[in-house]
Amino acid sequence: MRQNALLRSAKGLGVPSTARKEDRKAKLVVATPGLADDSHDHFVVRNGVRCAGVHLIVDLYDAKRLNDIDHIETTLRRCVDAAGATLLHIHLHHFTPSGVSGVAVLAESHISIHTWPEIGYAALDVFMCGKANPNECVPVLREAFKAKRVAVSEMLRGQGS
Amino acid sequence: MRQNALLRSAKGLGVPSTARKEDRKAKLVVATPGLADDSHDHFVVRNGVRCAGVHLIVDLYDAKRLNDIDHIETTLRRCVDAAGATLLHIHLHHFTPSGVSGVAVLAESHISIHTWPEIGYAALDVFMCGKANPNECVPVLREAFKAKRVAVSEMLRGQGS
Numbered sequence: 001m002r003q004n005a006l007l008r009s010a011k012g013l014g015v016p017s018t019a020r021k022e023d024r025k026a027k028l029v030v031a032t033p034g035l036a037d038d039s040h041d042h043f044v045v046r047n048g049v050r051c052a053g054v055h056l057i058v059d060l061y062d063a064k065r066l067n068d069i070d071h072i073e074t075t076l077r078r079c080v081d082a083a084g085a086t087l088l089h090i091h092l093h094h095f096t097p098s099g100v101s102g103v104a105v106l107a108e109s110h111i112s113i114h115t116w117p118e119i120g121y122a123a124l125d126v127f128m129c130g131k132a133n134p135n136e137c138v139p140v141l142r143e144a145f146k147a148k149r150v151a152v153s154e155m156l157r158g159q160g161s
Numbered sequence: 162m163r164q165n166a167l168l169r170s171a172k173g174l175g176v177p178s179t180a181r182k183e184d185r186k187a188k189l190v191v192a193t194p195g196l197a198d199d200s201h202d203h204f205v206v207r208n209g210v211r212c213a214g215v216h217l218i219v220d221l222y223d224a225k226r227l228n229d230i231d232h233i234e235t236t237l238r239r240c241v242d243a244a245g246a247t248l249l250h251i252h253l254h255h256f257t258p259s260g261v262s263g264v265a266v267l268a269e270s271h272i273s274i275h276t277w278p279e280i281g282y283a284a285l286d287v288f289m290c291g292k293a294n295p296n297e298c299v300p301v302l303r304e305a306f307k308a309k310r311v312a313v314s315e316m317l318r319g320q321g322s
Contacts, residue, residue: 052277052284055218057316089252091266101271103264105252109275110264114288116213116319123213123318125286127275155218157284158277 044129044156052158053109053129058141060122062148066115069094069102075144076104076111079137083108085128108132122147127157205290205317213319214270214290219302221283223309227276230255230263236305237265240272240298246289269293283308288318 043050065071069092080087085106092102098118104111109127116122122145126134142150204211226232230253241248246267253263259279265272270288277283283306287295303311 052282053275055284055286057216057318059319088254088262091250091252091264093249093266101249101266103252103266103271103273105254105262105264109262109284110273112264112271112273112288114214114270114290121213121319123216123270123288125216125288127273127284127286129275157218158220158282 043158046156049156049159051156053127053156054134055109055155055157056124056126056134056138057153057155058124058126058138059151060120060124060141060145060147060149061151062120063122063145064120064147065145066120066122067094067098067100067117069100071144072100072102072113072115075140076102076113078144079111079126079140080104080106082136082140083126083128083132083134084136085132106132111137204319207317210317210320212317214288214317215295216270216286216288216316216318217295217299218314218316219285219287219299220312221281221285221302221306221308221310222312223281224283224306225281226306227281227283228255228259228261228278230261232305233261233263233274233276236301237263237272237274239305240287240301241265241267243297243301244269244287244289244293244295245297246293267293272298 044053045051046054060066073090073092076090077087085108087104088107089105090102092100094100100113100115102113106128108130111124111126113122113124124141126137128134138150138152141147205214206212207215234251234253237251238248246269248265249268250266251263253261255261261274261276263274267289269291272285272287274283274285285302287298289295299311299313302308
């Protein structure tokens, strides 16, 4: 039973269509080992900065339902939809006595969540490349977990790479 | 075949023993809804700051073997061992024509990697709570991918929560 509880929500989704993959297919036309200037078409341009992807660090404080693994899974899926991303795989663990860790692997990178229900705190990160918009996840998270305070910081990964 | 390639390395590890879980069990003795001062025993103290966990953002530049999914999986497992963490689940995707995304779910949180082999770039994050030491992953990554430049930034998640 304990093992069941830990592994209750490991689901491989056999959906190979991926935005990142399509980006890469498109890029294949121009990408060469010599890295021509136009070989970074799949990169994100954010505030004029070209980067591999946008990585949001999201902290939820005074939040609720952080021990509800089904709600957390539903919320991660809603985030994926809101961002316009493609879910490839999702995996969640429920810890004893409380707390959940979950990751959603996306065609565009990933979303992770780790919760400390006893103190109302959750640490997330939302990393997306391509055309998906990670910022669309923030209102979904705020509403789903009734967080009284939400802190978001943004990193542009792979600048100049 | 395409689907097999995408899902070739999704493995649920039925090992329920977890450092985080043990921490939480220990904490159960003192944790109450009222959050007594000593209820944060499982938190990390880093440079005198108490936090939920240490989150490293790691960028590898001019790196090699970033399209080798087996090597990436082996390296993630080596990172877990080096950090003294407990692996619960690991999942990797290989993209067409190139690139790998992978996540290792840990008892102590997670490691993620996303690679752009054509430009020698990889974006990782290493988030660990409890007694695991995420910094021990950095030399493993540097060596495994022969990265000419490694950038690491550290965030102390959940301060004051």
